[in-house]
Structures are given as C-alpha cells and as structure tokens.
Amino acid sequence: MTKQWQTIFKKETLAFFEGMQAWVILSAYIVLSMFITFFIGGFFSLNNAGLFSYFYFQPYILAFIIPAVTMRLWSEERKTGTLEFLLTQPIPLLSIVLGKFLSSWFMCLCMFLLSTPLWLGLNLDFEADNLNILSGYIGIILVAGSFCALGCLISSFCSSPAVSYLLSLGILLFFCMADFTSAFQKLHFSPIVENKLSSMLNLEYHYQDIITGQIGTDNIVFFVLIIILSLGLNTLSIEYKRN
Amino acid sequence: MDKRKYLKIISMAAAVLMAIIFFAGIMSSITLSLSNFKVDFTEWKRHSHASAAxxxxxxxxxxxxxxxxxxxxxxxxYPELGLHRQNLIRLLEKIQSYSEGKITYSLKNPEPYTPAEYEAQDLGIRPFPDLENTHNLYFGASFSGGEGKKFVIPYFSVQRQNYLEYDISRILAKLNGAALPPIGIVSFGGDISDWQLIKKIKQDYPLVFIDSKMPIIPQNINTILVFNPQQVNTNFIYALDQYIMRGGNLILLIDPYAEAVAQKYPYTKQNRNLLLPLLQKxxxxxxxxxxxADTNLSRPAYQTALSEPENPTYLNLxxxxxxxxxxxxxxxxxLTLHSGGALKIEHPQSNVTYTPLLFTTDQAQTLDADIVKHSSVQDMYNALSEAKSRHNLAYWLEGRFDSAFExxxxxxxxxxxxxxxFLAQSIKPARVLVIADSDFAADNTWNLTGYQKKATVFDQIxxxxxxxxxxxxxxxxxGNQNLADLKIKYLINDEKNIAEQIYAQIFARQEPTYRDIEKQLKDLQKDLNAFQKKLNQKETAMSLLKIQEWDSFNRRQQQLTExxxxxxxxxxxxxxxxxxxxxxxxxxxxxxxxxxSVFIIVNICKHARKQKNLRIINE
Structure with missing residues (x-):
C-alpha cells in the first residue's frame, strides 16, 4: 500500500508543478500572507517574539488558498473522465485518497516554507521565541491538514473545480468563524459545560492555544480527528461512486 | 420536482447532518477528556506554573x-481580552485539577439587566463599555472560602497577564488560611498610605501605622517597615532597638537622597538620618x-524615552x-533603584550573619549626593569618582543583636x-532587611500606572x-514561605515591539553624535545663562560687541537645536x-x-527526465 499511495502522491505533486498552478498558488499565498502580517497583523507594532502577526490570520488565508489546491483533485478527474480509469486500477481506494490528500498537504508545506526567511530574519535582528514559533508552525500545518482533508472531501462531491472551490471556501470560512456558544446557550447547559463544548468545537480556540505555545492533546486530537473523519468520508463517497 | 430526486436530496441532507453530529460528538467527547494535557511550547516557559503556586x-x-x-x-x-479569558479558564481548570476538586470554579455571563449582572455589580466587579457603548461588559472574579472570607479581582487587565498566576495564588493562599500577622508602618516622608505598595501590603496583611514618637513597638506586630527615617526621636530609636532585641523583623529603607520626598516637599531640607548610629551598632x-552610580546598569529617567540620557544613579538590577x-x-x-546609597559592613556583630542581597557590577562609581540633588545628568557623568568597585545596595541581617543602648x-x-x-541582647533571633534607597518603594520607581486614587492592586502595571x-x-x-516563593516570570514592559527594536538599533548607531550635540547644547545654555547673569548684574556694559556675542550664542543654539x-x-x-x-x-x-530556485530545479529535473526518455526511445 505504501508504494501505491506514493505513486499517487508523486503523480499529483508533479501535476501541481508541471503547470502554472503551483507557482501561482505559492506566489499568491506568500504575498497575501506577508501583506496581512505587515499591514493588518501589526508586525511592527506588536511584540512578535512568537511571530503572532503571521500566525494569527493563517486560518482565514488558508481558507482562501487551500480550496485552490484541492478543487481539482477529484472534480477534475470526474470532469475529464479519468476517475473511472483511476478507480479501475488495482490500487486500494484508501491509497488514492491518501496520496491525493498528502500531495495537497505537501503543497501547503511548500507554502509555509516560503515564510521561513521571516523566522530566520527575526532571529538575526530581533528577539525571537523559537519554541513558540515552532509551535505556531505546528498549528498551521495541522490547520492546513484539516483544511486539505475537508477540501478533498468537498472536491469528491463536485464535478466542476469552480463549484468545488466556492463550496470549499464557504465551508472552510464557516469552519474558521463558527462559534456555537449561542447554540449551546439555547440548550440551557451550565455555563462551564456551555463554554467547554463551544470551545472544544471551535477551531479558533484550538488554533490560538497552539500559536500561543500551549499545545495540548485536545488541540492535536481535534485537528487529527477532522483529518481522519474527512478522509474516511472521502473514501466512502468515492466507494459509493465506484459502486 | 421529481419525487425520487426530492427524496435523494432529503436523504443527502440527513446524511450530512448525521455526519456533522457524528463529527461534533466524537470530537467533543474525545477532546473534552484530554483537555488537561498541555505542553508549554515557549522558551520563556510562560504557561508553566511555578512550584510555589x-x-x-x-x-x-x-x-x-x-x-x-x-x-x-x-x-x-476586545479579542485580546478573549484570549486572556481563554488563558484564565485554562488556569482555573488546572487549579481545579491540582486541588483534586477542593477548589471549584464556575462561570457566569453577566448579561445586561439579569441577576448575574446585579450580582457582579454588588461584588464590585468593574463594568466597562462594549465597543458600541450599548451595554456593559464584565471580566472579573470572586473567590470565596469558608468562614465567609471573600476576595474579588474587579477586572483582569491584559497588561497584568504576567501576574495572573501570582494574584490568584496569593488569594487562594489567604483563603486557605495563610498566617496574616499585623505589619507596622512608620514613615518619615509624609503620608504614604496611598502608595501602591502600601495598598499591596494592605490587600494581604492588616496594617498598623505606628507613631514615630512612640517609645515602644507592640510585640504583636510581626514586621515593621520604616521608610526614610529623618529627624528620628530617641524614643523611637530605643523602641526599634528593643523590638529587635525581642526577635522582631524590620525592613528599613534608608536613603542618601529621597527623591520621592524631595518631589513632594521641594522646599523642605532633608535632615540627617539619626537611625544610622543604630545601624552602625x-x-x-x-x-x-x-x-x-553604575553606567552598566543605568537607565533613562523615563524608561520608554530612548533619546533621554541614561541617569547613572537610576539602576536596573x-x-x-x-x-x-x-x-x-x-x-x-x-528591581529598580533611584539614587541609592552604598552599604558596608563595619565592626560586624559576632552573632549576626550579613548577606548582601542586591549589589552593583564591579564597575560602579560614586557621586557626591549634592551633585545628584542639584545637577544635570551630564554633570553627574563629569563628577563620577575615579575608583570603580562593587557596592552593596541591600543587606539581610539575621541573628542575635547587641543593643545600642546600655x-x-x-x-x-x-x-x-x-x-x-530592658534587653541588652536579642532573646530571639531577629531579622533585618536594609535597602539603601527609600525610593525603592515609591510609586514612580516601579509602577507604570503611577498614582491613581481609585486604582486597586490589580490595576498596577x-x-x-x-x-x-x-x-x-x-x-x-x-512565616508564609509558600507566598514568599511566588514570583512573576517576566515584566510586560520588557517586551519591545519590532518598531521599537528597530528604532533602538538605529538610535544606538547615532547615539554618540546625538549625545555630543546634546552636550554642546547644554554647555551653550550654561554659557548663555552666565552671560545673561553678567548682563543682569551689569558686570558688563551692553555694547555692539556684546550684542554680536549674544546673537552668535543664539544662532549657535538654534543651529544645534536644528x-x-x-x-x-x-x-x-x-x-x-x-x-x-x-x-x-x-x-x-x-x-x-x-x-x-525551485522552478529552476523542477525544470532541470524535467529536462533531464525528457532527455532520459528520449535516450531510451532512441536506444
């Protein structure tokens, strides 16, 4: 199985870099990220030992960028008719799903790699809390992973990349901003349970814990669960189509 | 719509809803059970709890x-308050688990015009307006223990987030029955009851203001704080001596130049310190x-003003x-000191141990107190002593003392x-802390918020x-060892933003020129003052030459200012x-x-692969 998902991973990654798509996405990500870091995130006016200005808005930036990476993974296969061909190959379905997901996650890692000069520069000229920055990177990698998994899942439902992009964008933005506090208030739980439940389902809560340097098992499990459940549903939806 | 299609949509929607509920259920149950395992991923260990806490x-x-x-x-x-609340809830959860349920916490949302809001107001939780100024927001806490003891933090300030664990731990220790014996205060520099330090002590201990003319100090007073002793009555010296002989605890803040007092009473001459003979004994x-003075530790009079010259007698330890x-x-x-003195051991008593707690670097110099009182910072630099050595600024004395009286x-x-x-020697070991700077306790030495009448200790930055x-x-x-161990890990104002760091780096490059111009300007001002004085005293008659000289002074001053x-x-x-x-x-x-670079590498790889394929085809 290892070799099979690697083949899919290689194929998808090469497909990204063969055309202009990867370069456009990478450039758009870094320009957008740095613009927000410097002009909206208050890079110069905040104590940025932990690169908080860069990390704070990442879920929103990734909500715009990642659908562009994942939109074509399944929908283009369906559009061009290669999905049937792929599904008839003697490759386990999970390997195909995993290969496609990992290639999109790898693309995100390449995006984050472009921001590392900022980390190095901060170390050279200013005070930096490297452990906190590392924790921030773990945070965005986990967010990117869960967004890629959700993006792949949505792409598997759509036959057009454009629809897939728009749907993914909407769902990821909802996911970033969803606050279930008022929903739980209506259920009349005690304030502590209300607060716990709403924060446990809140991406921002988990993400902020990580970028402020308090990584907990609950935060990691939250993102890993999204990845596992999304990939599981993705496999089921493709399986449904194959049958 | 076709019935089949309709049913398909309905079943799809139900499946999505089921999936969301499934997602939410699994995630909340697993993450809830794991919420207490946290790793502090910061170099400065901001989120780790001190062992004392x-x-x-x-x-x-x-x-x-x-x-x-x-x-x-x-x-x-206020997003920053939201983040602060998250950290606070995390801390409360940890406290609850550390105490194995003995400390419990509950959360209330004081919505406008609800019993929760009235309850918060009655307790003294401070309201503040929302962004649109339509209703009040609250962010405070009440702590209640047995025997009706209650403490309130009216507002959790973001700027005091480094004190979160410290403040809560102190309150919990008090509720848990920490010993709170009365503390005596004796001030010779006027009324100090509104100082933030006094408010801070009062928050934790009962305070007794002691009359400095009293010949006896009540023995139930556990520790006595003496600020800037001036014009000390012999009765009081005797009272202090006998208090120590009975095993008392004393914190003594003495000073060659009490700036806080000088600012408050500028026209009052500071008297000689008559407690010094007692200390000498x-x-x-x-x-x-x-x-x-120590140029290695000096800082500007106003910490935030970079262009302000560093005062060699203002020391950051x-x-x-x-x-x-x-x-x-x-x-x-x-710790910060403002024009402190140097303490030396001379004729030590055999039953007393002497520990220097605070000291300068080995490069410290000294200055005449009069120069510090009456001269500019530049003059202070010019008057620094040649000899350089380490000076002790605070001493801890412990043991059985001999009385200064016969x-x-x-x-x-x-x-x-x-x-x-009368006791000629301590009957119990006594402890004395001497700090050679009475300004050490003054508000403007350590408190950025300065004096504010309604400010509580939880507003101090x-x-x-x-x-x-x-x-x-x-x-x-x-005897509250647990409380004595509680420390804050960092100071919020130590954290410079990137713009300030850039400015400081560039300013450091230009500093010699800046200081040089500043010195020239000060010298010129001095010459100008002297010239004007001469004119006023009619030592020199006004002539065209003098007018030209005056004019040249002014022009030069203008040039330098420019x-x-x-x-x-x-x-x-x-x-x-x-x-x-x-x-x-x-x-x-x-x-x-x-x-x-990646683009070039990818293309080179692509080209190589193409060549390889071509070669294989050709072969």
Missing amino acids: QNIFKNTEKPINIILYASNDLDAN WGLKMDENTIV SAQNMQLLPEMGNPWPR QSLVAGTPLAQEFPP SSAANADFILSMIDLMS RLKALNYTIGQESTRQMNRIILLYTLIFPFIMLL
Whole structure:
C-alpha cells in the first residue's frame, strides 16, 4: 500500500508543478500572507517574539488558498473522465485518497516554507521565541491538514473545480468563524459545560492555544480527528461512486 | 420536482447532518477528556506554573469557590481580552485539577439587566463599555472560602497577564488560611498610605501605622517597615532597638537622597538620618553623602524615552545583581533603584550573619549626593569618582543583636515599671532587611500606572518588581514561605515591539553624535545663562560687541537645536526605511528567490527526465 499511495502522491505533486498552478498558488499565498502580517497583523507594532502577526490570520488565508489546491483533485478527474480509469486500477481506494490528500498537504508545506526567511530574519535582528514559533508552525500545518482533508472531501462531491472551490471556501470560512456558544446557550447547559463544548468545537480556540505555545492533546486530537473523519468520508463517497 | 430526486436530496441532507453530529460528538467527547494535557511550547516557559503556586493549589484544605464573571461577547469586542479569558479558564481548570476538586470554579455571563449582572455589580466587579457603548461588559472574579472570607479581582487587565498566576495564588493562599500577622508602618516622608505598595501590603496583611514618637513597638506586630527615617526621636530609636532585641523583623529603607520626598516637599531640607548610629551598632554603615552610580546598569529617567540620557544613579538590577537566600526562591525579573546609597559592613556583630542581597557590577562609581540633588545628568557623568568597585545596595541581617543602648531610657523614673524590661541582647533571633534607597518603594520607581486614587492592586502595571520584592520579604518574615516563593516570570514592559527594536538599533548607531550635540547644547545654555547673569548684574556694559556675542550664542543654539531635530528626523526616517526594507525582503525578494530556485530545479529535473526518455526511445 505504501508504494501505491506514493505513486499517487508523486503523480499529483508533479501535476501541481508541471503547470502554472503551483507557482501561482505559492506566489499568491506568500504575498497575501506577508501583506496581512505587515499591514493588518501589526508586525511592527506588536511584540512578535512568537511571530503572532503571521500566525494569527493563517486560518482565514488558508481558507482562501487551500480550496485552490484541492478543487481539482477529484472534480477534475470526474470532469475529464479519468476517475473511472483511476478507480479501475488495482490500487486500494484508501491509497488514492491518501496520496491525493498528502500531495495537497505537501503543497501547503511548500507554502509555509516560503515564510521561513521571516523566522530566520527575526532571529538575526530581533528577539525571537523559537519554541513558540515552532509551535505556531505546528498549528498551521495541522490547520492546513484539516483544511486539505475537508477540501478533498468537498472536491469528491463536485464535478466542476469552480463549484468545488466556492463550496470549499464557504465551508472552510464557516469552519474558521463558527462559534456555537449561542447554540449551546439555547440548550440551557451550565455555563462551564456551555463554554467547554463551544470551545472544544471551535477551531479558533484550538488554533490560538497552539500559536500561543500551549499545545495540548485536545488541540492535536481535534485537528487529527477532522483529518481522519474527512478522509474516511472521502473514501466512502468515492466507494459509493465506484459502486 | 421529481419525487425520487426530492427524496435523494432529503436523504443527502440527513446524511450530512448525521455526519456533522457524528463529527461534533466524537470530537467533543474525545477532546473534552484530554483537555488537561498541555505542553508549554515557549522558551520563556510562560504557561508553566511555578512550584510555589502548584504547592498552594495542591495543599488546599478548605473548599474554595471561584466565580468568574466574563461576558460572552468579550472576544467580539476586545479579542485580546478573549484570549486572556481563554488563558484564565485554562488556569482555573488546572487549579481545579491540582486541588483534586477542593477548589471549584464556575462561570457566569453577566448579561445586561439579569441577576448575574446585579450580582457582579454588588461584588464590585468593574463594568466597562462594549465597543458600541450599548451595554456593559464584565471580566472579573470572586473567590470565596469558608468562614465567609471573600476576595474579588474587579477586572483582569491584559497588561497584568504576567501576574495572573501570582494574584490568584496569593488569594487562594489567604483563603486557605495563610498566617496574616499585623505589619507596622512608620514613615518619615509624609503620608504614604496611598502608595501602591502600601495598598499591596494592605490587600494581604492588616496594617498598623505606628507613631514615630512612640517609645515602644507592640510585640504583636510581626514586621515593621520604616521608610526614610529623618529627624528620628530617641524614643523611637530605643523602641526599634528593643523590638529587635525581642526577635522582631524590620525592613528599613534608608536613603542618601529621597527623591520621592524631595518631589513632594521641594522646599523642605532633608535632615540627617539619626537611625544610622543604630545601624552602625548592628555592624552596617552607609555614607549619607555618597550616592552609587553604575553606567552598566543605568537607565533613562523615563524608561520608554530612548533619546533621554541614561541617569547613572537610576539602576536596573537583574538576576546577576541579586544573591537571594535559598528560602527567597528564584531572582526577580528586575528591581529598580533611584539614587541609592552604598552599604558596608563595619565592626560586624559576632552573632549576626550579613548577606548582601542586591549589589552593583564591579564597575560602579560614586557621586557626591549634592551633585545628584542639584545637577544635570551630564554633570553627574563629569563628577563620577575615579575608583570603580562593587557596592552593596541591600543587606539581610539575621541573628542575635547587641543593643545600642546600655540601659533603659526610662531607668530610674516612675515609668520604668510600665515598660517591658530592658534587653541588652536579642532573646530571639531577629531579622533585618536594609535597602539603601527609600525610593525603592515609591510609586514612580516601579509602577507604570503611577498614582491613581481609585486604582486597586490589580490595576498596577509594574516596570520593576520592587513592591513584589518587599511583599515577598514580609511573607518570609511572617512565616508564609509558600507566598514568599511566588514570583512573576517576566515584566510586560520588557517586551519591545519590532518598531521599537528597530528604532533602538538605529538610535544606538547615532547615539554618540546625538549625545555630543546634546552636550554642546547644554554647555551653550550654561554659557548663555552666565552671560545673561553678567548682563543682569551689569558686570558688563551692553555694547555692539556684546550684542554680536549674544546673537552668535543664539544662532549657535538654534543651529544645534536644528541639528538635533534633523538627527531625530533622520533616525525616524531610517527606521521607516528599515521597516520598508523588511517588508520588501520578506514579501517579495526572499520568497521569489526561493520560488525561482525551485522552478529552476523542477525544470532541470524535467529536462533531464525528457532527455532520459528520449535516450531510451532512441536506444
């Protein structure tokens, strides 16, 4: 199985870099990220030992960028008719799903790699809390992973990349901003349970814990669960189509 | 719509809803069960709890209930408060688990016009307006233990987030029954009851203001704080001496130049310190006419003003300048002294141990106190002594002291029977902390918020941990070892933003020129003043030559002021340019160099692969 998902991973990654798509996405990500870091995130006016200005808005930036990476993974296969061909190959379905997901996650890692000069520069000229920055990177990698998994899942439902992009964008933005506090208030739980439940389902809560340097098992499990459940549903939806 | 299609949509929607509920259910149940395992991923260990705090949480014996009043829309209005609330809830959860349920916390949302809001208001939780000024928000807590004891933090300020664990731990220790003996205060520098330090002590201990003319100090007073003793009555010296003989604890803040008093009473001459002979008897000496200066530790009078010249007598002490006793725990992040004196051991008593707690670097110099009182910073630099050595700024004395008196003050008088018997030597070990700077406790030395009448101790923003240091010494002397170990890890104002760091770097490059112009300007001003004085006193007659001289002085002054302004402008411009360079570098240049390199590598690989394929085909 290892070799099979690697083949899919290689194929998808090469497909990204063969055309202009990867370069456009990478450039758009870094320009957008740095613009927000410097002009909206208050890079110069905040104590940025932990690169908080860069990390704070990442879920929103990734909500715009990642659908562009994942939109074509399944929908283009369906559009061009290669999905049937792929599904008839003697490759386990999970390997195909995993290969496609990992290639999109790898693309995100390449995006984050472009921001590392900022980390190095901060170390050279200013005070930096490297452990906190590392924790921030773990945070965005986990967010990117869960967004890629959700993006792949949505792409598997759509036959057009454009629809897939728009749907993914909407769902990821909802996911970033969803606050279930008022929903739980209506259920009349005690304030502590209300607060716990709403924060446990809140991406921002988990993400902020990580970028402020308090990584907990609950935060990691939250993102890993999204990845596992999304990939599981993705496999089921493709399986449904194959049958 | 076709019935089949309709059914399909319905079943799809139901499946999605089921999936969401499934997602939410699994995630909340698993993450809830794991919410207490956290790793502190910061170099400065910001989120780790001090062992002293953990001991307080773990050793709680009585049930304590914490009610956090936090408005739900706090994050929507003030995101930084939302983040602070998240950290606070995390801390409360940890406290609850450390105490194994003895400390419980509950959360209330004081919505407008609800019983929760009235309850919060009654407790003294401070309301503040939301962004649109339509209703009040709350972010405070009440702590209640057995026997009706209750403490309230009216507002959790973001700027005091470094004190979160410290403040809560102190309250919990008090609710858990920490010993709170009365503390005596004696001030010779006017009324100090509104000082933030006094408020801080009062928050934790009962205070007794002692009349400095009293010949006796009540023995139930655990620790006595004496500020800037001036014009000390012999009765009081005797009272203090006998208090120590009976094993008392004393914190003495003496000073060659009490700036806080001088600012408050500018026209009052400071008197000689008559407590010094008593100190001398105890083996410690301070020269009243000498002030310690250390250019390695000096800081500007206003910490935030970079262009302000550093005052060599304003010292910022860090961990390297502290040697605390093991029972005092870790060093403090920073302590600040304003024109303090030097303490020396002279004729030490055999039964007393002397520990220097605070000291300068080996490069410290001294200054005449009069120069510090009446001259500019530049003059201070010119008047620094040649000799360089380490000076001790605070001493800890512990043991059995010999009395400075040979017999009772009231011996042979009818009053003798009303007084406790005279003691020539301590009957119990006594402890004395001497700090050679009375300004150490003054508000403007350590408190950034300065004097505010309605400010509580939870509004204080410290630029140095002076007040915490004194409180910790009181804790130690009162036998509250757990409280004495509590320390803040960092000071919020130590954190410079990137713009300030850039400005400081550029200013450092231009500093010699800046200081040189500043010195020239000051010299010129002095010459100008002297010239004007001569004219006023009619020592020189006004002539064309004098008018020209006067004119040239003014022109020169104007030129120098212009140069200073131009330099300031250049530094500002250079900082802006540096910021623009950073933006350009990290937004465009570095990423595109990286992208280009990857692009080239990918294309080379592609070309190589193509060539290989061609070769295989040809073969």
